[in-house]
Structures are given as C-alpha cells and as structure tokens.
Amino acid sequence: MEAKIEMEKKVLVAYATKYGATAEIAERIGQTLRQAGLPTAVQPADRVKDLAPYRAVVLGSAVYMFHWRKQAVKFLKANEKALSERPVWLFSSGPTSGGDPEAFLEGVKLPKSVQPIADRIRPRDVAIFYGVLDPKRMNPFEKWIIGRIKAPLGDFRNWDSVNAWAAAISDALLRETP
Secondary structure, three states, X not given: OHHHHHHHOEEEEEEEOOOOHHHHHHHHXXXXXXXXXXXXXXXXXXXXOOOOOEEEEEEEEEEEOOEEOHHHHHHHHHOHHHHHOOOEEEEEEOOOOOOOHHHHOOOOOOOOOOXXXXXXXXXXXXXXXXXXXXXXXXXXXXXXXXXXXXXXOEEOOOHHHHHHHHHHHHHHHHHHOO
16 A cells, blocks of 8 residues: 555656746656656745655756756755655756766766755756756846856757656656555
8 A cells, every 4th residue: 555655646846947948847857757657746946845745856956157046955955854765866957058068067967055965865866957048038247247258049958868867767766666
C-alpha cells in the first residue's frame, strides 16, 4: 500500500523566472515527465506552500550576473530539510552563447551563494541551460550592462538538451517506483 501512495505523489517542477524563458523550460520539463506517466505540477517557486504532496522536486532559476532569482533561493532555504529527504534536480537558465554551457561557465554549475545549500541537499544532478536575451524586454540598466559586456542577443535555449535531461529524470524516477 505504501508503494502505491508513493507513486501517486506528484513530481514538482518549481521555477523562478524574470521574463518567462525559465518558466518555459520548466513547462517543457513538466511536459516530458507527464508524457512518461509521472503526475507533475509546474509552478513558480514562490507559490509552493508545502512539499508533502511531492515525491521529487526539480527546481530551476533564471541566472543574472550569475545569481539565482531571490524566489528560488528563498525556496531552497525554506525547504532545505524537505528537499534533503527526496530526489532533487536543479537547473539554471541564463547564459547566452553557443556550445556547451558548462564549458562556457568553466565547470561552475551553481552560483556561489546557492552551492552550500545544494551541497547539503545533494541533488541528483545540476544542469545549465542557455537562456534568452531579448532587448525588447529589458529595462535601460539591463540594456546598458548587456551592451557593456557585449552579450549575444537572442534565444539560445537548446530544447533537445532540456528534453534529454527531463527524460533522464523520468527514467530515474520510474526505475525507483516499485
């Protein structure tokens, strides 16, 4: 009976986004998990009130100047104990470029401010996905910064990478289901 109750619990895909690109990645991850037969809820991290209904958590955040959104950091801190008791996967979305985002960030997977919490939670995996930089959505200060660092503009998300990562999560969770 316990195994049946455990399988009925959902997977949570929580996210913190600024302009919506990270939310779209979270939705794609949720879609992939649902297609694999896993009941999944996708919602902003600041709207999650209780982790009890969830057997696993995927948390993602947009990254600006290599800082996670405050909603994601607050979620991690507030739920550290509960997250350490279930399977967790983390992802960041933000750099804009081509190629391998981990190589672009020289192997750093999480912002320094988040790493100690992640070390205690022990996520199964941490992914970095390229993001979107759309000057039409930026405020004047952001445009100025982007111009100064000459960051490439456009949508650099690699949906094949997102789908493959989500499929690996669903495979891991389905293998653990009795």
